[in-house]
Ligand SMILES: [Fe+2]
């Protein structure tokens with residue numbers, strides 16, 4: 621039986637794995653990848669499917685995949701999507717003998733395992749929702765210290781982002797991402813130097829969901 625997002629949110633193993641991974645990332649000065657990021661990806665993935673009229677079951681699967689998408693960082697950043705998918709196989713295994721996985725839950729594993737495959741089309745709508753939940757989490761609060769934005773070009777973009785909002789129009793089939801960027805920290809050009817692959821990936825995810833992707837920075841339309 622498929623677990624609910626509440627089962628996963630309260631799962632001690634998941635809390636431990638995400639907490640440990642985030643602790644390791646903090647030690648090496650890498651941005652926040654713990655429960656806050658997991659929750660953001662989960663909430664946004666579920667919200668996208670809800671607004672587009674998907675079933676509650678599909679929303680639940682997207683929320684679960686969103687919450688677990690980076691759990692593989694507990695093992696290593698390299699290959700974390702695939703290791704996380706294998707970990708999820710175990711975490712979502714129903715208790716008891718002779719358990720058979722259903723095709724529904726395969727979509728959760730696939731969404732986790734493919735969420736960094738930027739050169740490919742998302743395999744399923746659940747995967748597309750998780751990509752949007754994950755890749756739109758750009759916010760200065762993910763940095764560890766006040767001056768961390770000076771560390772590298774990626775941190776500069778994250779440190780400059782003061783707000784990230786997503787809007788969905790089911791009627792017009794449009795998904796709109798609005799970012800507020802502090803251009804004293806990062807210019808628009810610098811943003812695109814680093815985040816163009818990410819924006820292209822969001823476009824693919826929106827297209828998979830049958831929508832166009834609109835992207836604004838500080839009120840100006842770029843996509
Ligand atoms: Fe990831």
Ligand SMILES: [Fe+2]
Pocket residue numbers: 657661689690754
């Ligand atoms: Fe992530």
